[in-house]
Amino acid sequence: MTDFGATGSHPHELRRGRSLFDLDDRTRRRNRSEGAFRWLGIGAIALSMVFIVILLGTIVARGLPAFTQTTITIEVPLDAAVLDPNGTGDPEVIRSVLTFGYAPLIERGLAGTVAATGVETELTSSQLPQLLSPGVAATLRDMVAADPSLVGQTVQVEALASGRADGYLKGRVTRESLARDTNLSPAHLDVLDALVEQDLARRAFNWDFILGADASESRPEEAGIGVAMIGSFYMMLTVLLLALPIGVAASIYLEEFAPQNRLTDLIEVNISNLAAVPSIVFGILGLAAFIQFAHLPQSAPLVGGLVLTLMTLPTIIISTRAALKAVPPSIRDAALGVGASKMQSVFHHVLPLAMPGILTGLIIGLAQALGETAPLLLIGMVGFIASNPPDGFIDGFVSPNSAMPAQIYEWAKRADPAYYERAWGGIIVLLLFLLVMNVLAVLLRRRFERRW
Amino acid sequence: MFDNRISERRTMTNEIKIRAEGVDVYYGDNHAIKDVSVDISDKMVTAFIGPSGCGKSTFLRCINRMNDTVASARVDGTILLDGEDIYDKRVDPVQLRARVGMVFQKPNPFPKSIYDNVAYGPKIHGMAKNRAELDEIVEKALKRAALWGEVKDRLAAPGTGLSGGQQQRLCIARAVATEPEVLLMDEPCSALDPIATAQVEELIDELRQDYSVVIVTHSMQQAARVSQRTAFFHLGHLVEFDETDRIFTNPTDPRTESYISGRIG
Ligand SMILES: Nc1ncnc2c1ncn2[C@@H]1O[C@H](COP(=O)(O)OP(=O)(O)O)[C@@H](O)[C@H]1O
Ligand SMILES: [Mg+2]
Numbered sequence: 252m253t254d255f256g257a258t259g260s261h262p263h264e265l266r267r268g269r270s271l272f273d274l275d276d277r278t279r280r281r282n283r284s285e286g287a288f289r290w291l292g293i294g295a296i297a298l299s300m301v302f303i304v305i306l307l308g309t310i311v312a313r314g315l316p317a318f319t320q321t322t323i324t325i326e327v328p329l330d331a332a333v334l335d336p337n338g339t340g341d342p343e344v345i346r347s348v349l350t351f352g353y354a355p356l357i358e359r360g361l362a363g364t365v366a367a368t369g370v371e372t373e374l375t376s377s378q379l380p381q382l383l384s385p386g387v388a389a390t391l392r393d394m395v396a397a398d399p400s401l402v403g404q405t406v407q408v409e410a411l412a413s414g415r416a417d418g419y420l421k422g423r424v425t426r427e428s429l430a431r432d433t434n435l436s437p438a439h440l441d442v443l444d445a446l447v448e449q450d451l452a453r454r455a456f457n458w459d460f461i462l463g464a465d466a467s468e469s470r471p472e473e474a475g476i477g478v479a480m481i482g483s484f485y486m487m488l489t490v491l492l493l494a495l496p497i498g499v500a501a502s503i504y505l506e507e508f509a510p511q512n513r514l515t516d517l518i519e520v521n522i523s524n525l526a527a528v529p530s531i532v533f534g535i536l537g538l539a540a541f542i543q544f545a546h547l548p549q550s551a552p553l554v555g556g557l558v559l560t561l562m563t564l565p566t567i568i569i570s571t572r573a574a575l576k577a578v579p580p581s582i583r584d585a586a587l588g589v590g591a592s593k594m595q596s597v598f599h600h601v602l603p604l605a606m607p608g609i610l611t612g613l614i615i616g617l618a619q620a621l622g623e624t625a626p627l628l629l630i631g632m633v634g635f636i637a638s639n640p641p642d643g644f645i646d647g648f649v650s651p652n653s654a655m656p657a658q659i660y661e662w663a664k665r666a667d668p669a670y671y672e673r674a675w676g677g678i679i680v681l682l683l684f685l686l687v688m689n690v691l692a693v694l695l696r697r698r699f700e701r702r703w
Numbered sequence: 704m705f706d707n708r709i710s711e712r713r714t715m716t717n718e719i720k721i722r723a724e725g726v727d728v729y730y731g732d733n734h735a736i737k738d739v740s741v742d743i744s745d746k747m748v749t750a751f752i753g754p755s756g757c758g759k760s761t762f763l764r765c766i767n768r769m770n771d772t773v774a775s776a777r778v779d780g781t782i783l784l785d786g787e788d789i790y791d792k793r794v795d796p797v798q799l800r801a802r803v804g805m806v807f808q809k810p811n812p813f814p815k816s817i818y819d820n821v822a823y824g825p826k827i828h829g830m831a832k833n834r835a836e837l838d839e840i841v842e843k844a845l846k847r848a849a850l851w852g853e854v855k856d857r858l859a860a861p862g863t864g865l866s867g868g869q870q871q872r873l874c875i876a877r878a879v880a881t882e883p884e885v886l887l888m889d890e891p892c893s894a895l896d897p898i899a900t901a902q903v904e905e906l907i908d909e910l911r912q913d914y915s916v917v918i919v920t921h922s923m924q925q926a927a928r929v930s931q932r933t934a935f936f937h938l939g940h941l942v943e944f945d946e947t948d949r950i951f952t953n954p955t956d957p958r959t960e961s962y963i964s965g966r967i968g
Contacts, residue, residue, distance in 0.1 A: 511774050579811075581809060581811035582813065583772075584805075584807055584811065585807070585812070585813060585877075586813075586823075587769065587772065587797075587800060588767075588800065588804065588806075588878065589800070589801075589804065589824035589877060589880075590797055590798070590800040590801030590804075590824060590827070591823075591824075591827055592797045595827055599827075
């Protein structure tokens with residue numbers, strides 16, 4: 252453009268007799284603009300790096316607390332008078348005691364533990380259990396149900412602290428913020444401080460967050476992403492088992508076998524268009540086709556997987572076709588030239604060479620599907636409380652479940668700030684999965700590219 | 704540097720291997736080959752020469768039906784291999800290509816080992832009952848392609864790692880490994896240096912003992928050196944087809960004469 256601008260006199264005449272060390276205006280101008288362009292590029296990259304650092308920093312800072320959880324060590328007397336009033340010793344009778352029956356025992360145990368610390372408090376012993384999760388009674392009941400011989404003994408329990416108490420240790424809850432809170436009072440925090448001092452209350456790594464199930468709205472301290480992770484796993488398995496063979500077969504047919512005509516052109520255009528269709532459209536399509544028409548169960552990972560398969564197929568087909576197209580035609584000629592059939596030439600030579608590209612496309616598609624939330628909204632996987640892991644492999648496909656991004660969305664919606672923290676924690680887990688998938692994509696590509 | 708000695712050692716059998724009659728090829732509306740009839744003899748090297756774009760490759764690719772892979776291509780007329788019409792409905796082009804091998808302009812070894820390159824054809828045609836037989840076929844093919852000595856110690860090395868001339872000889876080995884009866888070569892030396900070219904030319908002359916060889920070349924010297932018969936194509940027409948000596952010393956058509964004297968092309 253400007254490089255071609257007329258300078259008035261013939262450049263070669265200007266150039267003649269001039270020293271090489273003496274840059275002419277044109278060169279200087281060109282160097283200036285090249286320099287400016289380079290700085291522009293560096294600036295753009297620096298800016299995006301800054302954003303990535305801010306993004307990752309925020310996610311880590313907000314999500315990391317979800318990976319630890321506070322427990323309070325208490326000594327609970329498993330009073331036989333409460334759990335087995337008639338002294339039957341019958342495990343069935345003991346198991347029939349409701350969690351409700353354990354509450355007074357926990358109250359007594361906590362009061363004893365607190366009294367042992369020697370801290371002065373105006374709280375009555377019935378107010379103290381607000382420091383603990385309501386789920387502790389159920390945990391205790393499960394423990395006794397598993398081993399009825401514990402009745403009559405005093406057991407030491409690592410009781411889960413309540414969301415508020417846990418929040419205090421993580422700095423999320425302060426005395427000021429408790430002023431308007433009916434669940435916990437500053438007096439509780441004094442007790443908590445004393446417990447922390449004696450190492451009776453402490454934060455430890457929270458495996459239950461990664462492996463556990465979702466909990467009800469009032470018990471954020473118990474909620475985990477594990478079951479939703481299983482849901483995501485089954486969806487990914489469905490997508491992998493369907494989208495890979497269908498996508499690759501469709502691509503091979505379109506790229507290598509299909510005649511070039513109006514129909515294939517139309518199909519091609521439509522596949523490209525489908526890749527740009529908003530994912531929620533696939534969601535409503537899945538609702539209509541798989542749930543209302545085919546009567547598949549609602550909220551089932553199988554249906555989620557089918558919807559995500561539809562959504563992922565265009566991506567896989569487009570990248571697979573690009574990978575096939577990138578294989579030099581001379582390879583096909585070579586195979587046909589020695590008397591290989593079309594199919595032999597494709598499967599023996601073209602496909603192996605296209606493999607790195609196909610795998611990259613597949614993993615990008617899977618990663619996309621893993622993070623997808625909107626279509627799950629319409630088939631009932633968002634908002635489903637995934638509180639029980641599936642029983643067995645087949646059940647995993649059909650029993651109602653959630654998925655990681657849906658679980659995160661669900662937590663972010665809930666009122667308790669402890670859930671907000673878990674939403675960020677869930678984001679970290681999701682990002683780790685995506686990271687692993689991307690690394691896998693790179694490794695697979697390397698592995699397959701090594702065949703010269 | 705080169706003389707015509709190779710073509711002096713001719714063996715004139717006049718058994719016809721391929722007979723083309725009134726062949727027309729169209730790419731869509733482009734009439735690329737116009738009414739070409741030619742007889743290609745067995746155990747002889749036939750060269751196709753002519754300016755670029757005149758249809759040499761197109762006609763060559765008709766002989767093993769490689770044009771079937773070009774969607775827009777249409778072939779009319781008959782081509783007989785040993786008296787049988789290769790465009791007959793009952794003919795499977797894949798089976799035909801096992802009998803009519805092809806070597807391409809640009810060396811195109813598979814991105815596999817040298818061994819696998821040569822073994823591929825015999826494998827898919829079930830020519831070897833076991834590994835030992837396959838080894839034998841590979842060795843024989845590589846020897847025929849005058850490559851054995853250079854690669855016998857690294858058969859597992861990638862074929863794509865060889866030099867250009869070696870790659871082309873590997874492609875020839877790959878083609879002869881399936882024991883074809885006709886070998887089609889489309890400018891096999893155009894990507895090679897003079898030394899590699901000389902090696903390949905020598906090879907072609909040896910292959911003549913067993914095969915009917917058809918070679919497309921843009922180099923008239925090459926045609927003169929390796930072939931016994933030469934066909935001159937111009938704008939889709941077969942202008943002249945005769946003994947190579949005659950074409951180069953005493954052409955009948957003025958177009959042939961101007962081409963070989965450097966005025967066309
Ligand atoms: N695949 C193809 N599709 C369409 N036209 C082609 C194709 N291959 C060759 N042609 C046309 O056919 C004519 C002959 O080409 P070709 O046989 O390659 O000539 P040569 O090998 O003698 O240089 C040219 O006009 C060329 O443009
Ligand atoms: Mg050509």
